[in-house]
Amino acid sequence: MRVLILDNVNAVAENNLKNAGIEFDVMKSQSEDELCKIINNYSAVILRNTTKITRKVIEEADKLKVIARAGVGVDNIDVDDATKKGIWVINSPNGNTEATAEHTIAMMLSVARNIPQGFDNIREGRFERSKFVGVELLGKTLGIAGFGKIGSRVAEIARVLGMEIVVYDPYSTEEKVQKAGGKKVENIDELLPLCDFITVHVPKNKETIDLINSDNIYKIKKGARLINCARGGIINEKALVKALNDGHIAGAALDVFEAEPDIKNSVLYNCCPNLIIVPHLGASTIEAQIKVADDVSLQVADVLAGKQPKTPVNKI
Numbered sequence: 001m002r003v004l005i006l007d008n009v010n011a012v013a014e015n016n017l018k019n020a021g022i023e024f025d026v027m028k029s030q031s032e033d034e035l036c037k038i039i040n041n042y043s044a045v046i047l048r049n050t051t052k053i054t055r056k057v058i059e060e061a062d063k064l065k066v067i068a069r070a071g072v073g074v075d076n077i078d079v080d081d082a083t084k085k086g087i088w089v090i091n092s093p094n095g096n097t098e099a100t101a102e103h104t105i106a107m108m109l110s111v112a113r114n115i116p117q118g119f120d121n122i123r124e125g126r127f128e129r130s131k132f133v134g135v136e137l138l139g140k141t142l143g144i145a146g147f148g149k150i151g152s153r154v155a156e157i158a159r160v161l162g163m164e165i166v167v168y169d170p171y172s173t174e175e176k177v178q179k180a181g182g183k184k185v186e187n188i189d190e191l192l193p194l195c196d197f198i199t200v201h202v203p204k205n206k207e208t209i210d211l212i213n214s215d216n217i218y219k220i221k222k223g224a225r226l227i228n229c230a231r232g233g234i235i236n237e238k239a240l241v242k243a244l245n246d247g248h249i250a251g252a253a254l255d256v257f258e259a260e261p262d263i264k265n266s267v268l269y270n271c272c273p274n275l276i277i278v279p280h281l282g283a284s285t286i287e288a289q290i291k292v293a294d295d296v297s298l299q300v301a302d303v304l305a306g307k308q309p310k311t312p313v314n315k316i
Contacts, residue, residue, distance in 0.1 A: 001022060001023070001043040001044075001304050002022075002023045002024060002025065002041060002042050002043060003017055003022055003023070003024040003025075003042060003043065003044040003045070003046060003300060003304075004024070004025055004027065004038070004039075004041075004042040004044070004045045004046070005024055005025065005026045005027070005045075005046045005047075006027055006028070006029055006030060006045065006046070006047040006048070006050075006051045007028075007029050007047045007048035007049070007050045007051055007070075008028075008048065009046050009047065009048060009070045009289075009293050009297075010070075010289040010290050010292075010293035010294075011293075012290050012293045012294045012297070013046055013070070013293040013294070013296070013297035014026065014297075016294065016297040016298055016301060017297055017300070017301065020301040020304075020305075022300075022301060022304060025042075029050040029051045030051050032052065032054050032056055032057060035051070035053070035057045035060075036056060036057055036060045039057055039060050039061045039064065040060055040061060040062055040063055041063070042061075042063060042064060043063050043064060043065050043066075043304055044064070044065060044066045044067070044068065044300045044303070044304060045064065045066075045067050045068065046068045046070060046293075046296055046297060046300060047067075047068070047069065047070065047076075048069070048070050048071055049069070049071060049073060049075075049076050049280070050076075050261075051076065052076045052077075053067055053076065053077045053078060053082070054078055055078045055081045057078075058078055058081045058082055058085055058087065059081075061085070061087070064085075064087050065087060065088065065303055065304065066087065066088040066089075066090060066299075066300055066303040066304070066309065067082055067087060067088070067089050067090070068089075068090050068091075068296035068297070068299060068300050069089070069090070069091040069092070069296065069313075070092060070095075070289075070292040070293050070295075070296050071091065071092060071095070071096055071283055071292050072091055072092065072093055072095075072096050072150075072203075072283075073091075073203060073204065073230075073231060074089060074091055074313050075203070075204045075205075075231060077089055079313055079314055082314065083314040083315070083316065086316055087316075088303055088309055088312055088314065088316055089312065089313040089314045090296060090299050090300075090303075090309045090310075090311055090312050090313060091296070091311060091313055092291065092292040092295040092296050092311065093149065093311055094149065094291075094295075095283075095288055095291035095292035095294075095295050096150075096282065096283040096288050096291075096292060097149045097150055097153055098153065098287070098288070099282065099283050099284070099285040099287065099288035100150050100229055100282040100283055100288075101150050101153035101154045101157060102157070103229055103255065103281060103282045104150070104154050104199055104201075104227055104229045104282075105154065105157050105158070105161075107227050107229060107253035107254075107255060107276065107278075108137070108142075108158075108197055108199065108225070108227050108253065109137070110253055110276055111225045111227065111251040111252065111253040111276055112134050112135050112136070112137060112197075112225065112251075113132075113134035113135075114131075114132040114133075114134050114251075116276050117131075117132055117273060117276075118132045135196075137158070137161045137162065137163055137197075138161065138162040138163070139162060139163075139164075140163055140164070140196035140197060141163065141164040141165075141166055141194055141195045141196050141197070142154075142155070142158045142163045142164070142165055142166070142195060142196070142197045142198075142199065143166045143167075143168070143191045143192070143194060143195030143197065143198040143199070144165065144166070144167050144168070144169075144182070144198075144199055144201065145167075145168045145169070145188060145191065145198070145199070145200045145201065145202055145211060145234075146168075146169055146200060146201035146202035146203075146230070147167045147169035147172040147176065147177060147180075147182075147201070148169075148172075148201065150201045151167070151169070151199075151201035152176070152180055154199060154201065155167070155180045155181070155182055156180065159180070159181050163197075164182075164183075165177075165180065165181055165182030165183065166182060166183050166184075166185060166191055166194050166195055167180075167182045167183070167184050167185070167191075168184075168185050168186075168187065168188050168190070168191040169184075169202075172184070188211055188212070188216065189216050189219055192212075192216060192217075192219040192220045192221070193219055193220065193221050194221070195220070195221060195224055196221065196223075196224055196225070197224065197225050197226075197227065198212075198220065198224060198225075198226050198227070199226075199227040199228070199229070200212070200227075200228050200230050200234045200235065201229075201230050202230060202234060203230075203231070204230070204231035204232075204233060204234060208234050209233050209234065210233065210234075210235075210236045211234050211235070212226070212234070212235045212236060212239070212240075213236040213239055214236060214238070214239040214242075217236070217239045217240065217243050217248075217249070218243065218248060220243075220248070220249065222247075222248055223249075223250045224249060224250065225249065225250050225251045225252065225253070226240065226249060226251075226252040226253075227252070227253045227254075228252075228253075228254045228255065228256055229255040229256065229282045230256065231256050232254075232256040232257040232258040232259070232260060233258045235252075235254075237257065237258060237266070237267050237268055238267055240252055240268075240275075241267055241268065241271045241272065241275075244271070244272045244274050244275055245271070245272050249274075250274065251274040251275070251276070252274070252275050252276070253275075253276040253277075254268065254275070254276070254277045254278075255277075255278055255280055255281055255282050256280050256282075257277065260279075260280060261279065263277070263279075295311075299311065
């Protein structure tokens, strides 16, 4: 049995596999065609979110027993086809929680106080303080779409900062939201006009693509600010650019976009001065990368030893 490690997964994964007596190869991110040529050499794949495990790759993978995502989201893996072929898909649902929640707060503060724009101003040799008047978080209402581990942790931090919390999550209970000091609403359109800041923490799927879109973005309170540290496409990018450029949305901070990593061909590229965008840094902390690599590599070793994984995404 041999494991393929892709996408710069932390080296703790290699150590865990060595300790389990499992051989492995470490490679950079691979294209679909490159993967198809080599995938049948492996019983398991460990990856982050750059390489895509598509239907075509899975069709070639006769030895594959488990695909392990060192992180939470599995939208770069064809889970349905993996399931049909009897391949486990596992993730690490807890390892990125703190990193992504803290990053969300950092992005919210950045868009509230125009920190990147102010930095650029100084770097260009200017000192135009009056251009960058921001807003405080104290007393503002934060809308959270998705109240799982990350969304609820964001709420906890935001409450310490003195924010009011409104939550949309059809899978969360009223009791859980109230315990966190928030108010639960029944649909996204009910949440939008109530909030000064809105952040999304939902998985990307058929239900959540374009959750905020051209039909409802103008239901958002004028002057509100949006944050997306989940997945590109949950907030419709064309609708967001229009609302930013016409001043309805005061600002947005995005960690993610639809065409990653090809930012130059994105509608978001240099589209407006009130947009902050960074290259998918939500889970990019030393601590988070160690946690997720440790978690999924131990599960891979278990699966290859004939045991059940601890956090499967699918059912085999």
